[in-house]
Amino acid sequence: MGxxxxxxxxxxxxxxxxxxxxxxxxxxxxxxxxxxxxxFTRPSEVAIGAGTVAVVIVALRTGWQRPSAVGPVPxxxxxxxxxxxxxxxxxxxxxxxxxxxxxQSNPRDVYPTLSSLASIAFGAWPVRAAAIAGWLxxxxxxxxxxxxxxxx
Numbered sequence: 001m002g003x004x005x006x007x008x009x010x011x012x013x014x015x016x017x018x019x020x021x022x023x024x025x026x027x028x029x030x031x032x033x034x035x036x037x038x039x040f041t042r043p044s045e046v047a048i049g050a051g052t053v054a055v056v057i058v059a060l061r062t063g064w065q066r067p068s069a070v071g072p073v074p075x076x077x078x079x080x081x082x083x084x085x086x087x088x089x090x091x092x093x094x095x096x097x098x099x100x101x102x103x104q105s106n107p108r109d110v111y112p113t114l115s116s117l118a119s120i121a122f123g124a125w126p127v128r129a130a131a132i133a134g135w136l137x138x139x140x141x142x143x144x145x146x147x148x149x150x151x152x
Contacts, residue, residue, distance in 0.1 A: 023140065031133025035125055051136045059143035 016024075030051060037044040095114070102113045122128045 024137070027133050027137050027140070030136060031129045031131075034132045035129035048132075051132070051139075055136065055139035055143060058140055062143065062145045 030047075034044065034047040034051065037047055099114050122131060
């Protein structure tokens with residue numbers, strides 16, 4: 001395969017565009033600022049809501065719901081979704097039941113809930129900042145535009 005035969009995607013593989021670098025920097029700054037706010041306060045709720053709105057805007061602007069020209073087309077409604085939905089509902093239900101059972105058990109230091117364990121883990125500012133930035137980056141990655149290969 002000659003140099004002229006490669007797609008733009010292949011030629012730029014491994015290189016970050018200025019836009020990507022800018023978005024990555026903004027996500028890191030967002031994570032640091034959001035993590036510096038006191039948890040469960042109005043400012044922290046607004047900060048997290050702003051990140052969620054940003055991801056939704058990116059999803060709508062990039063046409064996330066349209067099937068991509070690259071990659072598999074998701075199954076239509078009713079095709080192969082039944083089992084997946086059942087598995088997720090059972091899993092989330094089991095986690096919820098476990099959480100409620102642990103919440104009712106006393107004392108909490110002997111029977112911690114998942115939220116109390118998460119509270120301990122995210123008590124440190126750097127961990128909280130990295131988690132918030134990672135959450136936003138993952139959301140943007142999932143809904144963001146995909147590079148398209150040019151026709152050969």
